[in-house]
Amino acid sequence: MAIDTITEQEQLKSAVSDEVVVTMVSVNKWFGDFHVLKDIDLTVHKGERVVICGPSGSGKSTLIRCINRLEEHQRGDIVINGVVLDNNLKNIDTIRRDVGMVFQSFNLFPHLSVLENCTLAPIWVRNMSKREAEEVAMEYLTRVKIPEQAAKYPGQLSGGQQQRVAIARSLCMNPQIMLFDEPTSALDPEMISEVLDVMVELADTGMTMLCVTHEMGFAKRVADRVIFMDFGEIVEQNTPNEFFDNPQLDRTKLFLSQILAH
């Protein structure tokens, strides 16, 4: 059994290629006078799965939101898939097409059906025909195991179902990178696992993932690397095994003891 898990993990890790898809070089950001991100350096390879954790207010959300320009960084460089993220709108558009995002509060479009939520961007951004977009959408809705809900409206679904629709909606754009911002924190316990299952399956397909989460089981299972943030800095990063069993800094140790306490 143990051997099984190891080989599985080895296999997953071998999916990580040399190609770099996210580069952040001494990225800094302020909200007014408040210094949220301090000299962030981060490189993510294609197929790599990175879990980001840290106490509330440490800048995790801000960090991943900088990657698709929902937040604007003020200093340093961000390069996504070879495209420099600057004020050039064309670059921002290119990057957003290739980067999917899943939010803590789902943010489905309540006036559109589940299917329409999924086909909207492919039709209007990728200029796909409606029929083609619907085929793609049904494929991903099947992957997240809710094809039968396609005609319903988001308000008629449970939280877990909504979050799976949100994942399918992002996947329909065929992104190279997926960002998750605490995708399970707004969910009841029995729904967390259905969303995590979908995320694990996604990880198995070799998707590059950056995931802010406190689900340590998920981190151990799929992450290639765990990043710990505090006060806007990357405090420590390591492979999950090393990170959890053998943290190097006292701050990390304290944090781990706190989240594992209950």
Added chain:
Amino acid sequence: MSDVPTRDADGMIIFRPKPSQPPPPNTTGVIGWLRFNLFNGIFSTLATLIGLAALVYVFLAFYDWAIVKGVWEAQNRQECRLGKEWGTCWAGVEFWFSGFIYGRYPAPEIWRINLAALILVLWMAPLWIPRVTAKSVIGLSAVLVFPFLAGYMFLGGERNLFMVAVVPVAMVWFAATMVHVLLCVLTGHGLGRWIIHLTGFSNRSDRAARYPLMAAAAVAWLLVLFAIRDWTLVEVGTNRWGGLFLTTVISGIGIASALPSGIVLALGRRSKMPIIRILCIGFIELFRSVPLITILFMATTMFPLFLPEGLVFNKLASAIVAVCLFAAAYMAETVRGGLQAIPKGQYEAAEAVGLGYWKVMGLIVLPQALKLMIPNIVGNFIGLFKDTTLVSIIGLYDLLGMVKAVSHDPQWIGLHHEPLFTAALIFFLACFAMSKYSQYLERKLGAGDRR
């Protein structure tokens, strides 16, 4: 009744729900309702009785005024008074009724107004027929194309070059819409499909399939253009327009222009570009802090000063421009309220999937915001419809203007109350209908996506 529990084969006690029993007497039904709502204690009984007394009093007074004293047959006001002591002169209202509706529009030409109204109804009605396709095109053309046709039908006279071209466009468009609707209802396929099918273009690419449509439109346009080249309507100057007709023209144009211009202004007000933002804020605040009547006076007295000598800008056009500007400013604030109600997450999710500004607004934000704003938008429309009565002060004979004109008619001199009551009734019916329809719309649209 036996309290011994029944058990199933495994010895488990079987749950049996208690049978429902009728409610205690007098809490339901008419008597129960009356008791509970109207005579529930001393205070409520007293309030009910006082309210009833007031209601009966008002009704009797009105009945006496309108029915008992009502005079329907008379040649002038004098006869009304003599016929019954201080009789209520409905005869005057009857005599003037056509004036209330059409103003001083020449009687032999009134069919033009009625026909235009009928065309508008026919043009809009398909929006409520489920089987009809391309509803957005039909709705938009009713707002953008119909006014040119109606404008010519109302005004008449020689057509200038622009009208020579546009009137046939509107006619062809209307005819095509009607044929399209019939085909949709009868065959399930729209006019476009049929043309493409009949010309044998159905298995060509989408782009090629457009050619027969364009050709058909061009041929129809040329035919109509040729057919009506010598046809003109008698010219009726805007000074003869009046009554409910004029009220509807002014408020209709105001309403149709208010929503798009209000949306543009509201988006401008939230724009990141300072110049655009300042311009929009300036416009909105300026027109919101000045009473409509002032804007109307300014429009009729000051516009002409800015215009070159020869160009005459008639009073009606000035009034319409003034009403449009005023309505746009108010609508902008209503729309802004709706935009603010949309959570930030909606913008973020839409941007994150790669939609640009206009698509985020048009596909995600505005559809939700407009739905939230329906009561306010309709409220705005109702307000505008009533506010157009102010144009009577700058000398246009809208419904209120016509009503006031009655009392200057030598035959009916001094007749105020009855015409005013009639105008009030007309306004009430129109506004009440709008309000009811908005409530229905709200319920219908809200049904799809309860949050």
